[in-house]
Amino acid sequence: MEERIGVFVCHCGTNIAGVVDVKRVAEELADYPGVAYSTDYTYMCSDPGQNLVKDAIKKHNLTGVIVAACSPTLHEATFRRAGMTAGMNQYQVEIANIREQCSWVHQGDKEAATSKAIRTIKVMIEKARLDEALEPISVPMTPRALVVGGGIAGIQAALDVANAGHEVILVEKSASIGGHMAQLSETFPTLDCSQCIMTPKMVEVAQHPKIRLMTYSEVDDVSGYVGNFKVKIRKKAAYVNRDVCTGCGLCVEKCPAKTPSEFDEQLADRKAIYTPFPQAVPNKPVLDAEHCTYFLKDGKCGICAKVCPLDCIDYEQKDEFIEEEVGAIIVATGYDLYPIENLGEYGGGKYADVITSLQFERMLSASGPTGGEVLRPSDGEVPSEVVFLTCCGSRDTENHLPYCSKICCMYLTKHAMLYRHKVHDGQAYVFYMDVRTGGKGYEEFYTRAAEEDDVLYIRGKVSKIFEEDGRVMVWGVDTLSGRKIEIAADMAVLGLATVPNEAAAKLASMLKIHTDEWGFLSEAHPKLRPVESLTPGFYLAGSAQGPKDIPESVAQASAAASKVAALFAETEYHREPVIAVIDEDTCAGCRVCISVCPYDAAEFDDEKKVARIKEAICEGCGACIAACPSGSAQQKNLTDEQLYKMVSAALEV
Amino acid sequence: MRLRLTAGMVKDEAIDRVETLSGQSILACYQCGRCSAGCPVVEEMDIIPSEVIRLLQLGQIDEVLSSKTIWTCASCLQCASRCPKGVEFSSICDALRAIVLRIRLATPKVDADGLTKVMMSDAPQMGVVGALRKLNG
Known part of the structure; x- marks a missing residue:
């Protein structure tokens, strides 16, 4: 059957028409072989624009449609739906991108842009000539x-x-569930207790x-x-039968082995058999074999098993x-915090009184290791001057991470404020580069810290922290006044960057x-x-x-x-059919496709000794097609023949 | 020289006095610099208005009291009309001048009793009053 292709050139206001001579494009393509209809329109994606396409499909009995407009990521679906309502197969509607890849990038050369637009459309016409009518692949849906x-x-x-x-x-x-939020003391900008607002949700999950x-x-x-x-x-293996355990806590109480608590950020110890925190969900312990005397000393201990009233301890659990x-x-x-070890200029974790922001959260928390009191880790004294540092690892392209960790400005402001609430005559300093308070009520929160809680914000990044006479000496600068600043503080809290969880x-x-x-x-x-x-x-x-x-x-x-x-909501899922297919007649069964497929979509048919594509899994990435030595693997609607003709059109050969 | 900041400096009595006399909150200023940007006499100042406030935030009142700025301010209120945080720099200047004058009161520069009749009759009246007010507090 002879192809009857329609070309629809969109102006996109002046986005395209301001650079590309759209009239000329439509006129030139009207004469291209196979083109039955060619036109241009201000906004092809508008209702009248879509109707133009639909009417033309019916009137000219089109077999293929090229919409020359923006990127297919934006309106391919729009025009495929329009094509379908006019009775066409949606996979015979193609987009030629003459905006992002043409008019926007060639604004200085209108002639070249126009000629490129024409060629780009010709490429898609060549593709459309050989496009087959495809149907979406339906796969069943497990609604879990x-x-x-x-x-x-x-x-x-x-x-x-x-x-x-x-x-x-x-x-x-x-x-337990709860994550980092369960570790927090109070939450900005309302200062409601983190656990109070979170535990109802945790319980709801469990129930x-x-x-x-x-x-x-x-x-x-x-x-x-x-x-x-x-x-x-x-x-x-939790070494505890958690289905039977009632969480009485006797095993935890009697366990003689201790190790630093992850939940308390190493500021306190936990037992080898432990429940991470009082409101844990489920509130049942697990046994950490790495620190358990029973496991470390060949069965010498076993106290938890002896005291458990329900015989829940099972050292053989796998x-x-x-x-x-x-x-x-x-x-x-x-997320995790950026390792403090990476910040050698701030002591890299070797100074007891230079702590991480999550450690300070635990210190502020009523359920934390200090019962909510702010105490210097080195001597347990109440600190009278505390320095808070933002951007510890963030916004440092050269040495650490380039991005803004977003939450540090706000949580350090909260830290400084809560410290002042607990230590009324204490002085809080915050070193900052910019105080970023993008959020509802956040700027007001920051203003409150500065004006009502006398938190002194100093604009500059601290260059060095060292210990001197039992205090932590902080060297920074106030770029607003040009003064070099030195503070002999009792404690410093590092707003470490946020990194993805390991x-x-x-x-x-x-x-x-x-x-x-x-x-x-x-x-x-x-x-x-x-x-x-x-x-x-x-x-x-x-x-x-x-x-x-x-x-x-x-x-x-x-x-x-x-x-x-x-x-x-649907019992089936519809997938794009633009995927790989293998010609069984020519496949030599070399299995190269199976080795390169990143989705495990290629499998081997042992009976026929050929490879096959599982169409429900194939993402259409094309890896197998490029790798197949015999050309037996082909992408639907992007076959070698199509690609050859498209490249020829692009090169005008 | 590094400036050693201490809690006492940030909550200095003298700064408290500036706040009381001026009715302005020093820590409310977030250093946008709009007061300095719009000031019509900023060229004549040795420390620009926003920096005066910054130095007060850092407890550096002596430096501010000896500046030319506080005498240059003409109280035109351009700064106050534009300040996004409602801080009146001119009022702060008033307070700073008052503090300087009260310090000087202890050591008068013009001997009022030593003014001769000739001087009193030749000098403009406003000049005499001004000299006594500004130099003797």
Whole structure:
């Protein structure tokens, strides 16, 4: 059948028409072989613009449509839907990008831009000539979500998905859910107690009939694809039968082995058998074999087993593996602080009275190691002067991390304020580069710290901290007055940069989802798809995606949950059919495609001795097509023949 | 020279006095510099208005009291009308001048009793009053 292709050139106001001679483009292409209709219009994406396309399809009986406009990421879906309503197969509607890749980048040379636009459209005409009518691939949907990470983001996401009526598996690597938020004292800008506002949510998770909570567990393996993931979860040996344990705490009380508490940021000890904090969910202990006398000294101890009234202690317990099927995965693995060891100029962790921001949180917390009193770690005295440092590792392109960690300005302001509330005659100094208070009520909070709590903000980055006469000497500068500043403080608190949780990097590579160069999970679009990964079926929540405070983490978690709920609203998931296909007649069975496929979508048919693509998994990345030595692997609607003709058109040969 | 900041300096009595006399909050200033940017006599000042406030925040009152700035300010209130934090620099200048004058009161520069009749009749009346007020406090 002879092709009858329609070309629709969009002006995009002056975005395109201001540079490209759109009239000439439409006129020249009208004469190109195979083109049955060619026109231009101010805004092709508007209703009248779309109607123009639809009417032309019907009137001219078009077999292919090229819309020359903006990037296909913006309006490909729009015009494919328009094509469908006019009776065309949507995969025979193509976009030629003459805005982002032409008019916007060639504003200085209108003639060249016009000629490039013409060639770009010709390339797409060549493609459209051989485009086949395709149908989306339907795959079944398992309406169950996996949430990885039990901090505030994971908790919120799990609750929202569960409240939408779907089953959720919430996996948390430590013994309790709660994450970093459970460690915090009070929260900016309202100063409500972190645990008071968080524990109701934690309890709700534990009691929710739709949520299966798996603490002290890690995701070991994930295979499959959106709607049909298979996940393997490793339930770490807790050496405690936590199903029977009532959390009476007798074992913890009697345990003789101590080690620094992770929850208290090493400011206090915990036992080898422990519940991380009083409001832990579940409130049942786990035994840390690395620090347990029984394990370290070949069975010499066993006190916990002796005192347990329910015989819950099981030294023989092994890691348990659980396999589950889920349709979507929300990654909420959270953050860590940038290691203090990396900041040698501030002592790198060797000065007892130079502490991290999370350590100061624990100190301020009523449930913390000092019962909420601010005390110098070195001698337990109340500090009369405390220096707070922002940007410890952040905004330092040369030595540390280039990005702003976003939350430090606010939490250090809160720290300075809470210190003043607890030590009325104390003096708080905050060294800053910019005080960034972008959030509702944040600027007012900062003003309150400066005006009502006499916190002195000093504009400059501290260059050095050292110990002198039992005090921490802080050397900085006040760039506002040009004075070099020296403070002999009792304590210094470092606002260390926010980095992705260590576990996140491992998980991201296992899940095959993208991260940025610092390890934060990448969103599909920085503005318009901020809670999805580019890989379908994966959603992002909280500071695993980038530094975030509590309200933002909660908002993103709810957004991710609503995306999952929308996904689960259909019993089937429709995937793009623009994927690889292997010609069984020519495939030699070399298996190169299987070795290069990053999605495990290529498999070997042992009977026919050929490779095959699992169409529900293939993402259409093209790796196998490039690797296939016989050319048997081809991308649908992007075949070698199409590519050859497209390149020829581009080069005008 | 490094400036050694201490709690006592930040909450200095003298700074308290400036706040009381002027009715202005020194720590409210967030150093945007708008007062200095709009001041019509800033060229004549040795320390610009925003820096005067900054030095007070750092407890450096002596440096401010000996500056030319506090005598240059004409109290036109340009700064106060534009300050986003409601700080009246002119009132702070009033307070600083008052402090200087009260210090000088202890050591008068003009001997009022020693003024001769000739001097009194030749000199403009306002000049005599001004000299006594400014130099003797």
